[in-house]
Amino acid sequence: MRLRHIEVFHAIMQVGTISGAAQVLHISQPAVTKVLQHCELQLGMPLFERVRGKLYPKPEAHRLFAETEKLNRDLQGIRRLAASLKGRAIETIRLVSTPTVAIAVLPDAMTHWRREFSTTRCELATHHTNEIVNALRLGEADLALSLQDPRHPGIVAEPLAQGVMTVIAPAGTWTEEECTQPLSAEGLTGELIGLADNDPLGEMIVAACEAQGVHPVFHTVVQTYQIARSLVEAGAGTAVVDPFTAASSVASRVQKRAWDPAIPVQLFLLTASHAPLSHGARELANSIGAAARACLEKGCQ
Structure with missing residues (x-):
């Protein structure tokens, strides 16, 4: 045909x-x-x-x-x-992100980027990392954001920002002094909100707990970090989440403590190895990196 x-x-x-x-x-x-x-x-x-x-x-x-x-x-x-x-229209940039990063980082990054690229068309979508890899390989996205390095031969992973897994709890759970100290598995008390069994960060947290002789019981299990954060903000329990989700929580409703032992979490810019970024896409990536680092700094305050 x-x-x-x-x-x-x-x-x-x-x-x-x-x-x-x-x-x-x-x-x-x-x-x-x-x-x-x-x-x-x-x-x-x-x-x-x-x-x-x-x-x-x-x-x-x-x-x-x-x-x-x-x-x-x-x-x-x-x-x-x-x-x-x-019609001499400006390029279209197709950005795909995991939901966590899209909510916590992209709004500020896009606002800053738009000051210079006011007329550039940007298409935003959210997917999980496996779907993101397929979108990049098939040419359906120009750049992507994930908290995981897929370690795929056709994908280039560039670190933009790094934080650590963080325990978040309803306001009033800890004293001000306790909030300055890391929290280990033995310190987890009350209702725990767990992440899905196939979540890589969730698996790391469970493994860290078991290494300390603690076997956490989760009566509530969620698919996304945003749901976990919302439940904590509502007073429904305690959760261990990525640093970007923790930093974007409502400060008046949530307290934060670093997880002990520290589990580093990186934000990666993902691109197809055969497709270099345009000037506009590279500047967008730079804005995202700056917004991600600012988000983490704000969350530590």
Whole structure:
């Protein structure tokens, strides 16, 4: 199948008629019919049943539609890019981040970056690290942020900021003097909020507890650090979270103490090894690094 075949085929699948496809593609009905006939001739089989002027896809057409869907989206993206270049539009930067970093760091970073890049289009999305790696490898993202180094041969991981795992508890849990001292597993008391079993940082915390002879019991287990922080802010218990989540908590509702022994946590800038960053994307990364370090400094106060 040629690209023109795919374009016409998708239009017909979406609207169901030759006339409708012609309107979508802004070409004549005879042109749509001619391309479809040529497509079916090359494939050696009909893709549609023709009944009273309407086309009904055969099973083969449905399978073909599913397989060519991504390619059709890519064609539309290329078309939009070409239109932007023709109109001298500024580049689009696609940034993907884990939810924790997106909430704790990106707002300040974007605000600072926008002062210089006021008209640059930036698309923001949140995913977990495994999905982020796939997005970078497939060219669906330009840069990404994660608290994990995926150690993938096709991904470059650049450290931007570093903190330590932090215990957060409802206000009034500890004295001011206690808040200046690290907290070990033996000091964990009351209701504990746990992280999901497959969370790398959560696994490190449980392992650290067990190394100290403590086997924590979690009656509440959450998927994201933000939920853990919100529960702590509401007085529902104590949690051990990453430093960015701890730093972004409401100071009047939460107390913080460093975890003992210290578990370092780094914020990584992830990029595809074959795709260097544009000037705008690199400056955005610089703003993110500065915002992340400022977030940690603020959280230590």
